[in-house]
Amino acid sequence: DTGVSQDPRHKITKRGQNVTFRCDPISEHNRLYWYRQTLGQGPEFLTYFQNEAQLEKSRLLSDRFSAERPKGSFSTLEIQRTEQGDSAMYLCASSLLSEPGEQYFGPGTRLTVT
């Protein structure tokens, strides 16, 4: 296993368009997390899945954001009607059920909204 992968690595979109990002976690990891990171700041938690169940969502996750993890494997994060303030790095991480703090991160998807 080569770790957590994310696709695409970079996305440039115009304001108002919808975008979707994909995350493939480490195969044996039950837990999957999405974070957002802006320049100079640490990652901010967005949402969390245990298998296919979405168990927690941050207040940062507005109605325009939706995340899924069908069948408890890969996950997608969709942003509808993008705004310039959505420009950020979107990070995905996964962990074992028994080690929730030991999270393994993907390389991230950098979103630029013009």
Added chain:
Amino acid sequence: DAKTTQPPSMDCAEGRAANLPCNHSTISGNEYVYWYRQIHSQGPQYIIHGLKNNETNEMASLIITEDRKSSTLILPHATLRDTAVYYCIVRSHTGGFKTIFGAGTRLFVKA
């Protein structure tokens, strides 16, 4: 989860030990100390964690004070590739699922 305080930046000479401090004076008995680092343009990388005892792995050592109110991450022989932002995080293994990252310490390793 308890809050942590770290210096915003530190320098270290290549080949010397880098000692990164973290204060977590409000830590609870069931909360662990975790360290991550983030090299420029990459996702964060897990380094090490501990509860009470000092821990060592192939990357670093973690020293936790007896009262658990502070800890130090030690990179024994820093290299240029260790230049990164280092995050100290305190969290339990139960309850809320989110991990709260602060601003971290930007470590510059100089030749």
